[in-house]
Amino acid sequence: xxxxxxxxxxxxxxxxxxxxxxxxxxxxxxxxxxxxxxxxxxxxxxxxxxxxxxxxxxxxxxxxxxxxxxxxxxxxxxxxxxxxxxxxxxxxxxxxxxxxxxxxxxxxxxxxxxxxxxxxxxxxxxxxxxxxxxxxxxxxxxxxxxxxxxxxxxxxxxxxxxxxxxxxxxxxxxxxxxxxxxxxxxxxxxxxxxxxxxxxxxxxxxxxxxxxxxxxxxxxxxxxxxxxxxxxxxxxxxxxxxxxxxxxxxxxxxxxxxxxxxxxxxxxxxxxxxxxxxxxxxxxxxxxxxxxxxxxxxxxxxxxxxxxxxxxxxxxxxxxxxxxxxxxxxxxxxxxxxxxxxxxxxxxxxxxxxxxxxxxxxxxxxxxxxxxxxxxx
Numbered sequence: 001x002x003x004x005x006x007x008x009x010x011x012x013x014x015x016x017x018x019x020x021x022x023x024x025x026x027x028x029x030x031x032x033x034x035x036x037x038x039x040x041x042x043x044x045x046x047x048x049x050x051x052x053x054x055x056x057x058x059x060x061x062x063x064x065x066x067x068x069x070x071x072x073x074x075x076x077x078x079x080x081x082x083x084x085x086x087x088x089x090x091x092x093x094x095x096x097x098x099x100x101x102x103x104x105x106x107x108x109x110x111x112x113x114x115x116x117x118x119x120x121x122x123x124x125x126x127x128x129x130x131x132x133x134x135x136x137x138x139x140x141x142x143x144x145x146x147x148x149x150x151x152x153x154x155x156x157x158x159x160x161x162x163x164x165x166x167x168x169x170x171x172x173x174x175x176x177x178x179x180x181x182x183x184x185x186x187x188x189x190x191x192x193x194x195x196x197x198x199x200x201x202x203x204x205x206x207x208x209x210x211x212x213x214x215x216x217x218x219x220x221x222x223x224x225x226x227x228x229x230x231x232x233x234x235x236x237x238x239x240x241x242x243x244x245x246x247x248x249x250x251x252x253x254x255x256x257x258x259x260x261x262x263x264x265x266x267x268x269x270x271x272x273x274x275x276x277x278x279x280x281x282x283x284x285x286x287x288x289x290x291x292x293x294x295x296x297x298x299x300x301x302x303x304x305x306x307x308x309x310x311x312x313x314x315x316x317x318x319x320x321x322x323x324x325x326x327x328x329x330x331x332x333x334x335x336x337x338x339x340x341x342x343x344x345x346x347x348x349x350x351x352x353x354x355x356x357x358x359x360x361x362x363x364x365x366x367x368x369x370x371x372x373x374x375x376x377x
Contacts, residue, residue, distance in 0.1 A: 070252035094209040107272030129243040130218035134211035152195040157239035173239040228330035237336025267296040267311030338376035
């Protein structure tokens with residue numbers, strides 16, 4: 001599935017003496033993360049770039065040699081702050097950012113539309129992984145004539161360095177909210193989420209009013225770089241985890257070298273609904289000792305009882321291991337629709353009772369130890 005993420009690796013390049021070549025071509029080569037050659041680890045052969053009178057030959061090093069190369073990020077001053085930035089821009093005085101790109105993340109058979117949206121904030125609205133931006137859509141608040149629209153919060157789906165790795169962008173993962181006719185049960189295109197519709201319809205260059213950043217509950221604890229992080233998401237709830245995982249496995253951050261275990265559980269409707277699956281699959285390939293990835297596809301998979309496979313069913317499947325990890329100090333995160341939590345809580349309670357434990361006491365201890373992180377909407 002296409003998205004805007006780029007993976008930057010060094011390449012040796014030999015070209016003719018055409019002086020019109022931009023200097024940047026000698027400084028690195030950007031490979032789309034979903035590129036088939038990159039994903040397969042095949043060596044690049046001699047390529048002839050036939051482009052008319054400027055035809056040239058380029059020789060590249062083996063992609064497999066560079067498969068675990070990490071992306072250089074800047075500025076490192078973003079690592080200096082001891083506390084996360086909070087409410088740099090408020091609702092009454094938002095920052096005017098610019099849309100860089102909007103790309104559909106899901107396939108044709110996914111229910112609904114989800115987009116990856118990159119926003120240029122010029123380095124003026126810094127944030128940490130796990131925080132949220134507020135977005136104020138254009139127009140008048142229908143409930144308060146003469147007033148702007150209410151702010152909507154979105155989890156940031158990139159690291160503090162953004163998708164361009166220079167600290168000047170932030171990415172959002174947005175599902176277009178739709179409403180259904182109460183009589184027919186069919187989607188009513190005339191009724192869509194005001195903000196999600198605005199964001200998914202945006203074009204490069206469009207302006208966007210941003211507030212924040214906000215939120216501390218989903219911040220990635222980095223005091224123990226060898227810790228265990230269990231991440232549970234439904235749909236766009238995967239957004240903060242994309243930021244965590246890029247920081248752990250994609251970026252070269254001198255002050256953060258992850259050597260622990262990251263375990264992602266993602267629940268979506270079907271294969272076409274998977275978000276950032278190419279990125280996560282690449283981490284699984286390159287870091288099998290540090291990353292685990294389990295998908296629950298409710299319309300394609302069956303649970304042990306023959307019913308639809310939901311994310312809580314996957315959790316129950318690995319419950320013994322999850323409980324041991326939690327007892328050992330693992331952090332567990334939940335992000336997505338609030339409707340995900342009752343089923344997950346019931347599953348964890350049932351598993352605890354089967355082990356002769358009190359889930360209420362265990363949950364209380366997890367919260368006390370700050371191992372339990374929940375952000376639902």
